[in-house]
Amino acid sequence: GIGDQTGFSDPVFRRKFADKHGKEVEEDIRGAALEWQRDVFSGAAHTWDQFELLKKNWAGPIVLKGIQHPDDALKAVEAGVDGIICSNHGGRQLDGAVGSLEMLPEIVEAAGDRVTVLFDSGVRTGVDVIKALCLGAKAVLIGRPWVYGLAIAGKQGAKDALKGILAVSPPSPGPDSSVVGVCERKVTDDPSRC
Template identity: 60%
Template sequence: MSERTEVNGNGHRWFQLYWPSNEHNDITQSLLNRAKAANFSVLVVTLDTYILGWRPSDLSNRYNPFLRKDKIGVEIGFTDPVFRKKFAEKHGKEVEDDISLATTEWTHTIFPGTSHGWEDLQFLRQHWDGPIVLKGIQTVEDAKQALDCRMQGIVVSNHGGRQQDGGVGSLDMLPEVVDAVGSELGVIFDSGVRCGADVAKALALGAKMVLLGRPYVYGLSIAGESGVRHVLKSILGIYSSRFICRVFDRCIQST
């Protein structure tokens, strides 16, 4: 977390929690304490992925970030002192002595296969004194429950459509959720956002903010930091007029 804080500079920091089961509350508390120490101010709680869904594209690509040898998907666990201590006590060796076993154990910790109940939010409130946003809300009933539990915000999201096959579209649910709680709760939109038009639609339907889950990653993989900047500028439309002019110029030159 400290490395991300350094790169972020003076920017606002939101910490997204993949919530371990109640039997690992000590690990959850450790993650929250580390996030606070690194000056993260908003807690985003992922509710829609307590177990990984069946993802054909990931299987076809043989890709799972939590199982990569470079530890890219498990680094937060491997650096957590509570997880490391429990792993050593249970197996009699350090994380580095058996990366495969440690990876499996951490993955099962954050994807336990059992969901949390509304009453469990009290634990988070006890250990986090900043705003809490619940990610994965898809119904008016759950949105109202989040309001009753004194949450500061919700993310209308189906996890990009890759968690549950046949799930209802988030954009379909957004207007009625906004109508129900939008005046009292910060409603954020996520899932299926690929361009500026998608952002405009979500904002027009009442979202206060829109999250970009994948486009920036595409830019990052192709061109690093400059790729991310290009994606964001493209979505904001900063490059649109110049891009169109370049296209026309190329068309003229080729004729």
């Protein structure tokens, strides 16, 4: 499957597979696929009951990523999280799940003002950022675009990718240039401007 290619290109997975089975991934595609799927989808799901253990052993803020339903947002609030990230973890194996942007308003409504709701998933343009902010996210997390920029042109490429995202503002009134202006100050080498 699509997700298998991630594992097949991972040097750590490849080494572990070769050490364990005495052959390369390409010599046993089916076996490698099964092993990768068992590793990724280990069934080691966490329960809400385990959250107390986490709170007991971690003094810092706890932000829960992967909330895709208002009922889970309510459970997270009741459990005492400091923040929620409405996310489908970038799609891939979850590309058939409901879209995060579609669920964001319901999650924001369920969480109310009790926790900070952040958004990530499929953010590629400034318009994507503005949509999420308009739908109630307090901030938007961006993953792939800056990583692509970093891979292509290092630090400057990452900065250019973010500036490209932030350069977009909608032609209609609303949270446009003021949002971009605030965000643009974060893309700087000068920490005093942040």
